[in-house]
Amino acid sequence: MEAIGNGGLGARRNEDIALDLLKFVAGSTGFGRPTTPSAGFSGTAAPKLEEQVNQLLDLYSRCLHVVDGKEVKA
Template sequence: MDQSLGARRNEDIALDLMKFIANTIQIAKPAAASTGFGASTAPHKTEEQVTQILDLYARCKKAVEG
């Protein structure tokens, strides 16, 4: 088996795992708007969410690769 195909498969599995976990714990979901207030995302909050998602992907990839 070609090594690059195995690595790509691991990346795909890690990505699927990350998506599942992110959806389960609701990472990067907009906050629900309450009466009188819009659900705006502050720039620093967006950066934190991106960092969380990238960290989660790295952890998933490490878990898949064993």
């Protein structure tokens, strides 16, 4: 847990920065939001809640690796 900042004044942990990055990515892309029903046939079923949670945790892990400066596996 490495803090980034100016000598402890307003320093933020990498975990907090990764969480903000997750919120930004999820909000920008609509990731994790339930799909809205539409008229006609939909080729894919809405993901289950457990699958959505796993996807968000995976995205958080990837964000944390990016903030830490580590290589992210695709």
